[in-house]
Amino acid sequence: MSKKPALIFAALLIAACLVSATTVIPLSLEQLTRASTHVIEGKALETWSKWNDSHSFILTYTRFEVQRALKGQAPSTVVVHQLGGKVDGVTQKVSGVHLWNSGEKAVLFLRPGQIRDGSFVVTGLIQGNFQMMKSDKGDIRVSNGVPDASAYKVKRSQLTTFRGSAVTLQELESRVQKAAKQ
Amino acid sequence: MKLKWMTIAGPAVVLAILFYMSRPAKSYLFEGSGSGTTFTSTAWSPSSFPIQWSINPARSAAIVGNATVTNVIINSFATWEKAPNTALAVASPSTSTINNDQVPNGVNLVCFVCTGSSLDFSNTDGTLALTLTSSTSNGQITQADIFFNPSPGISGQPGCFVTDGVPAGGNPCPATTPATVPQDLQTVATHEIGHFFGLDHSVITRAVMYPFAPTELTTLSYDDVAAISFLNPKSTPDVATGTISGTVTNGASGVFGAHVFANSNSSADPYAALPNTFSPVRKSPIGTLTFPNGTYQISGLPPDSYVVIAEPLDGPVTNSNVDWASAWGQTSVQSNFTTRWH
Numbered sequence: 001m002s003k004k005p006a007l008i009f010a011a012l013l014i015a016a017c018l019v020s021a022t023t024v025i026p027l028s029l030e031q032l033t034r035a036s037t038h039v040i041e042g043k044a045l046e047t048w049s050k051w052n053d054s055h056s057f058i059l060t061y062t063r064f065e066v067q068r069a070l071k072g073q074a075p076s077t078v079v080v081h082q083l084g085g086k087v088d089g090v091t092q093k094v095s096g097v098h099l100w101n102s103g104e105k106a107v108l109f110l111r112p113g114q115i116r117d118g119s120f121v122v123t124g125l126i127q128g129n130f131q132m133m134k135s136d137k138g139d140i141r142v143s144n145g146v147p148d149a150s151a152y153k154v155k156r157s158q159l160t161t162f163r164g165s166a167v168t169l170q171e172l173e174s175r176v177q178k179a180a181k182q
Numbered sequence: 183m184k185l186k187w188m189t190i191a192g193p194a195v196v197l198a199i200l201f202y203m204s205r206p207a208k209s210y211l212f213e214g215s216g217s218g219t220t221f222t223s224t225a226w227s228p229s230s231f232p233i234q235w236s237i238n239p240a241r242s243a244a245i246v247g248n249a250t251v252t253n254v255i256i257n258s259f260a261t262w263e264k265a266p267n268t269a270l271a272v273a274s275p276s277t278s279t280i281n282n283d284q285v286p287n288g289v290n291l292v293c294f295v296c297t298g299s300s301l302d303f304s305n306t307d308g309t310l311a312l313t314l315t316s317s318t319s320n321g322q323i324t325q326a327d328i329f330f331n332p333s334p335g336i337s338g339q340p341g342c343f344v345t346d347g348v349p350a351g352g353n354p355c356p357a358t359t360p361a362t363v364p365q366d367l368q369t370v371a372t373h374e375i376g377h378f379f380g381l382d383h384s385v386i387t388r389a390v391m392y393p394f395a396p397t398e399l400t401t402l403s404y405d406d407v408a409a410i411s412f413l414n415p416k417s418t419p420d421v422a423t424g425t426i427s428g429t430v431t432n433g434a435s436g437v438f439g440a441h442v443f444a445n446s447n448s449s450a451d452p453y454a455a456l457p458n459t460f461s462p463v464r465k466s467p468i469g470t471l472t473f474p475n476g477t478y479q480i481s482g483l484p485p486d487s488y489v490v491i492a493e494p495l496d497g498p499v500t501n502s503n504v505d506w507a508s509a510w511g512q513t514s515v516q517s518n519f520t521t522r523w524h
Binding site: 025059084089093096098101111115116121123127144 | 213224283284285286298299300301302304306307308309310312313314315316317318319324334335336337341363365377382383393500501502505508513514
């Protein structure tokens with residue numbers, strides 16, 4: 001294993017830390033919490049897709065079993081809708097929007113959708129969807145894919161870096177619950 | 183043609199290096215769906231060219247700058263249209279007055295003022311823009327619409343798009359407390375137009391299609407060119423390219439979704455010699471993700487000497503940023519291995 005490839009790889013990682021968002025402005029967990037009426041840990045039970053009323057967009061609905069509510073009073077199940085899906089042989093897709101499969105678990109930051117059918121939307125299009133995965137150490141980590149966002153600590157007037165790919169579920173829960181009380 | 187095989191113990195990368203071969207069968211991250219060992223990418227049919235698109239030139243209050251939004255979008259399309267090795271054509275835009283989420287079939291709309299319950303834009307959740315593509319069951323794109331959030335921002339911090347570049351150290355956005363970071367409209371548009379043409383996000387940091395980009399990035403990278411020229415190849419390429427292919431294995435099993443990229447280890451810059459009728463191209467690694475059986479092909483590689491690296495997709499870009507796993511009907515790519523290079 002030569003040093004040169006190692007240096008190249010290290011440089012790539014460093015460069016990756018210097019970026020910010022194009023399609024979204026990265027939000028910290030605290031900002032996501034404030035922008036959401038509900039934050040839940042849930043498991044996808046079923047999904048279905050349909051055209052919107054004007055037959056211009058396909059919307060995919062997913063019913064989640066609420067396993068834990070971190071912010072807001074949530075019923076035992078909530079329905080979340082997203083842009084995209086497949087109906088009548090037509091596939092519509094928004095890059096970055098992950099449509100869930102039954103059985104998938106996620107931490108979701110939600111707000112009521114403008115469609116008045118009682119369903120929610122993911123806060124920040126993609127940012128409020130944290131996929132859950134088990135790390136090599138056995139703890140559960142969550143990621144919304146946003147590499148860098150600043151968390152502002154009011155009392156200390158300090159900015160700290162939030163890395164979506166390196167947050168444990170425990171840390172996320174703690175920060176969300178703290179932010180929800182502020 | 184040069185052929186070389188290498189194998190290492192443990193999580194292993196097996197490489198077949200084939201330079202200057204004819205067009206590869208498949209590569210990169212495109213929108214689409216996979217089954218077995220075949221990936222069907224979504225793309226515009228050559229008969230769709232020149233693609234007719236429409237723009238509602240009305241500006242939201244979030245847009246500042248002297249350049250017209252129409253010119254910014256035309257320039258952003260031209261960046262892709264003039265990419266080396268690429269056969270793309272877009273027509274001059276027609277003007278539209280659509281300002282909602284009721285876009286008729288077949289209208290490829292760019293809109294800065296569109297609202298509606300299906301778009302569901304918020305002025306507090308950080309969303310800047312989205313591109314919605316429609317495709318048929320055989321993967322042919324039939325429509326693509328780009329919507330910019332009319333009121334981008336986060337809570338208490340309105341955002342803004344700048345049409346004529348963000349001055350270094352300056353902030354042309356309306357003054358707010360705290361001040362928001364201005365967004366270069368052409369940077370956002372160039373990325374979204376990559377989606378318009380069927381590209382998914384790239385894992386290469388310097389690519390326009392990387393999901394997170396610097397404040398200003400309006401030129402394509404080698405990775406972007408490799409991707410767009412694969413979807414829309416010129417019959418006679420401007421620069422000959424080759425392919426690296428192989429398999430990433432962990433023990434006896436293929437690794438699904440490993441990020442494999444080829445990084446030049448020389449100062450060669452084959453695209454630099456092209457005339458300025460082409461878009462300028464920045465040198466970058468060129469990469470892809472592996473198929474479910476661990477195989478991969480990195481195509482569109484200009485003549486050069488490369489180091490090939492296989493790494494888990496565990497940050498900064500993760501499974502959440504790309505549609506690769508769901509395109510194959512899976513929840514996640516594999517990331518339970520360590521980085522290897524050759």
